[in-house]
Amino acid sequence: MxxxxxxxxxxxxxxxxxxxxxxxxxxxxxxxxxxxxxxxxxxxxxxxxxxxxxxxxxxxxxxxxxxxxxxxxxxxxxxxxxxxxxxxxxxxxxxSNNKVDVDDVDSHLQSINTTNxxxxxxxxxxxxxxxxxxxxxxxxxxxxxxxxxxxxxxxxxxxxxxxxxxxxxxxxxxxxxxxxxxxxxxxxxxxxxxxxxxxxxxxxxxxxxxxxxxxxxxxxxxxxxxxxxxxxxxxxxxxxxxxxxxxxxxxxxxxxxxxxxxxxxxxxxxxxxxxxxxxxxxxxxxxxxxxxxxxxxxxxxxxxxxxxxxxxxxxxxxxxxxxxxxxxxxxxxxxxxxxxxxxxxxxxxxxxxxxxxxxxxxxxxxxxxxxxxxxxxxxxxxxxxxxxxRRALTYCHWDTRASNQKDRAHPICYDGYFDDTLVSRARDNGCLFLRKMKRQLNLSVWEQIVVHRRRGRDDAEATINSSERGMRINDRRWDAGIESSNGRGGNNLHDSRVVLGPPKDRAAYDSRRSYNSSNRHEDYNQRRKREFGSHSNYDDSRKRSHWRR
Known part of the structure; x- marks a missing residue:
């Protein structure tokens, strides 16, 4: 004691x-x-x-x-x-009160009084x-x-x-x-x-x-x-x-x-x-x-x-x-x-x-x-x-369709997909940086889009083979929010963290917003249904019947 x-x-x-x-x-x-x-x-x-x-x-x-x-x-x-x-x-x-933040601001004000x-x-x-x-x-x-x-x-x-x-x-x-x-x-x-x-x-x-x-x-x-x-x-x-x-x-x-x-x-x-x-x-x-x-x-x-x-x-x-x-x-x-x-x-x-x-x-x-x-x-x-x-400044997404955790741990690569649409989507989400781009980007294209704010795109995709191009096209459709071929004749939302709404709603953006889990739960349930119906780890009839109840 x-x-x-x-x-x-x-x-x-x-x-x-x-x-x-x-x-x-x-x-x-x-x-x-x-x-x-x-x-x-x-x-x-x-x-x-x-x-x-x-x-x-x-x-x-x-x-x-x-x-x-x-x-x-x-x-x-x-x-x-x-x-x-x-x-x-x-x-x-x-x-009695939190004076540290006030003092912090006052100190900052004193330091800019001379030249502003x-x-x-x-x-x-x-x-x-x-x-x-x-x-x-x-x-x-x-x-x-x-x-x-x-x-x-x-x-x-x-x-x-x-x-x-x-x-x-x-x-x-x-x-x-x-x-x-x-x-x-x-x-x-x-x-x-x-x-x-x-x-x-x-x-x-x-x-x-x-x-x-x-x-x-x-x-x-x-x-x-x-x-x-x-x-x-x-x-x-x-x-x-x-x-x-x-x-x-x-x-x-x-x-x-x-x-x-x-x-x-x-x-x-x-x-x-x-x-x-x-x-x-x-x-x-x-x-x-x-x-x-x-x-x-x-x-x-x-x-x-x-x-x-x-x-x-x-x-x-x-x-x-x-x-x-x-x-x-x-x-x-x-x-x-x-x-x-x-x-x-x-x-x-x-x-x-x-x-x-x-x-x-x-x-x-x-x-x-x-x-x-x-x-x-x-x-x-x-x-x-x-x-x-709680605002992300780096725009990146992960492929949740991958079969194992190690593959899901790697962000989607945007090589050959840099254009004004991608930059606009990243900026609308509050991001100022982009990941992941492994290959060297055409500097003039980046300058045209980011600095001069003109429409354009990186044409580096012309140098890759057809199979890799097809994989990237699927990744783009997935990243844009739609899975093009899920085997069930429907489309599924992918990115539940995208800030939705017309541009007029941007002024009401709150970086400390609570996480909206409605889309995530919907995606999770759909994904679980597919896994229970097809994945080898869920072939047990007892588990499948339990899920269907």
């Missing part, structure tokens, strides 16, 4: 100590990193904070190519995570094997599609009021934001890379992960550490060599900061003969003030109680973590390649310091697709789920 009381007293002391206010100060310092005009002292403090996080992670490093940690203990990890959760609950119950210009710097963190087929495309995206844009928002309006009240000049309505990006690459076989530019973007470590390997998580953590060393980094995008952007850098920064869909519409010719290439906003009200979401991450994740959670997930994800983590902090992201804010990436890298020096990644050694589970689970452990948008 005395030990339990001492433990509870220790947790209460930790929850109510000055460390709570110190963490609030750290959050305010990190918020100022979103702007190039932040004070020098604040920048130095933030740099020290990021360096401390990197040092903390490095001090807990294991052999780079190892999949295990000899000092890891599942039961001890679970105990420490539960302690973190109890401390967080005490802090939430003892605080902010920098949205996206770190592109790519995990590759040894080939990067879209190098030229990414270089053009980073070097030629960024720049400055303005937006009317609550932060800017309040900033201008404070600036005028202090005797400063009114810098004009709205905040000016400069969009920029940098590339960071982790390669499984860095010695095979031929491109000098790509070599210059490699991080100085390789974990040499295999497919479905926990070392992918280690590679992601190493990428986060290197991206955080750059003081300008505000957001971090995780991707692979088969990912490409389907929106310009300026459109991406605007969509991320405002959490709005940026639909694709064909550019219209103006009176001067030029074509407008401005991204149409999904906001129907003119001059509406909106808040900039600097600390918001985009992870399309779900927990065990979601209708998206399958039996396979329960066994190979939640079941594998039963002894290591509390069930309520385990989430799965689909797709697992997401976008993190600097604040959340810093918290993930700094997790070992919260766990008294223990690494989190060894718990995911036996988890299927560990990177899909690690990131949202780490965000939940850090208590950041309230700042996570």
């Amino acid at each position: 005395s030990n339990n009381f001492r433990s509870l007293l220790s947790e209460f002391c930790d929850a109510t100590s000055s460390s709570s206010s110190a963490s609030g100060g750290a959050i305010k310092q990190k918020a100022s990193l979103n702007n190039s005009s932040a004070a020098t002292s604040s920048t130095a403090s933030s740099s020290c904070t990021a360096a401390a996080a990197v040092k903390s992670s490095s001090s807990n490093a294991v052999e780079p190519t190892s999949t295990t940690d000899p000092s890891f203990s599942a039961s001890l990890l679970k105990e420490r995570v539960e302690r973190i959760m109890r401390i967080r609950q005490i802090r939430q119950s003892t605080s 210009t902010s920098v949205a710097h996206i770190a592109i963190c790519a995990t590759i094997v040894d080939d990067f087929p879209h190098e030229a495309l990414w270089r053009k995206w980073m070097n030629e599609t960024g720049g400055e844009f303005s937006v009317d928002n609550d932060d800017a309006s309040r900033s201008e009021m404070a600036n005028v009240a202090s005797g400063g000049e009114d810098g004009g309505r709205g905040a000016r934001i400069v969009a920029s990006a940098e590339m960071y690459v982790h390669s499984k076989n860095p010695e095979r890379i031929q491109s000098e530019w790509l070599r210059s973007k490699l991080i100085p470590i390789s974990h040499r992960p295999n497919w479905n390997d926990v070392r992918i998580v280690r590679a992601i953590l190493s990428l986060l550490e290197n991206a955080l060393r750059n003081e300008k980094t505000t957001h971090i995008l995780l991707c692979t060599e088969s990912c490409i952007p389907v929106a310009t850098l300026k459109e991406t920064a605007r969509s991320v900061l405002l959490d709005e869909i940026c639909p694709w519409e064909e550019a219209k010719e103006g009176k001067d003969g030029n074509h407008r290439t401005t991204c149409p906003s999904n906001n129907t009200q003119e001059n509406t003030s909106r808040r900039l979401h600097w600390n918001q991450s985009y992870v399309d994740c779900y927990d065990r109680n979601s209708s998206r959670c399958t039996r396979f997930d329960e066994h190979n994800c939640w079941g594998m973590l039963r002894d290591s983590l509390p069930e309520e902090v385990v989430y799965k992201a689909l797709p697992g390649w997401c976008l993190l804010s600097r604040k959340h990436a810093h918290d993930i890298v700094n997790i070992p310091s919260q766990l008294e020096g223990m690494n989190l990644w060894p718990a995911f050694e036996r988890v299927w697709a560990p990177e899909e589970v690690f990131l949202p689970t780490a965000l939940a452990i850090c208590g950041n789920m309230e700042e996570v948008s």
Whole structure:
């Protein structure tokens, strides 16, 4: 009894100590990193904070190519995570109001009072094997599609009021934001890379992960550490060599900061003969003030109680973590390649310091697709789920018709199918990136569709054989929402996550919407009926008769 009381007293002391206010100060310092005009002292403090996080992670490093940690203990990890959760609950119950977010916004406002210009710097963190087929495309995206844009928002309006009240000049309505990006690459076989530019973007470590390997998580953590060393980094995008952007850098920064869909519409010719290439906003009200979401991450994740959670997930994800983590902090992201804010990436890298020096990644050694589970689970452990948008920024789909799980685990490949229709469908779903494209894309076609907003398509399909072309045509019909030949004379909906409705409904888009499972259940029942009637695993007459009842 005395030990339990001492433990509870220790947790209460930790929850109510000055460390709570110190963490609030750290959050305010990190918020100022979103702007190039932040004070020098604040920048130095933030740099020290990021360096401390990197040092903390490095001090807990294991052999780079190892999949295990000899000092890891599942039961001890679970105990420490539960302690973190109890401390967080005490802090939430003892605080009269949540002042951290308000302070976060105020700190951000102070940093933009001088020039009213902010920098949205996206770190592109790519995990590759040894080939990067879209190098030229990414270089053009980073070097030629960024720049400055303005937006009317609550932060800017309040900033201008404070600036005028202090005797400063009114810098004009709205905040000016400069969009920029940098590339960071982790390669499984860095010695095979031929491109000098790509070599210059490699991080100085390789974990040499295999497919479905926990070392992918280690590679992601190493990428986060290197991206955080750059003081300008505000957001971090995780991707692979088969990912490409389907929106310009300026459109991406605007969509991320405002959490709005940026639909694709064909550019219209103006009176001067030029074509407008401005991204149409999904906001129907003119001059509406909106808040900039600097600390918001985009992870399309779900927990065990979601209708998206399958039996396979329960066994190979939640079941594998039963002894290591509390069930309520385990989430799965689909797709697992997401976008993190600097604040959340810093918290993930700094997790070992919260766990008294223990690494989190060894718990995911036996988890299927560990990177899909690690990131949202780490965000939940850090208590950041309230700042996570459940909106996927990477457009990809899986072939649920495949007979085995390994085939279903690979996303559909869009090689030879890149056109304005695909880009429009991805953008209407709130996505800014596309996966999976293995082959090099015609750069002029990409520029015509994405940058100049003109209709077009990639004609690379003419070079493939007829059988492969037929398979891709079926995949396209399936991906568009219709299975063309199901053997029963009917059509079945496939993608229940597509945002349906006319364009006028885009303004009502809510990235934190609850998952609509009606279509999923309908598809699942139809699929089960087909499996029970044809699959060898369900040929038992007793099971079939039970299903028909």
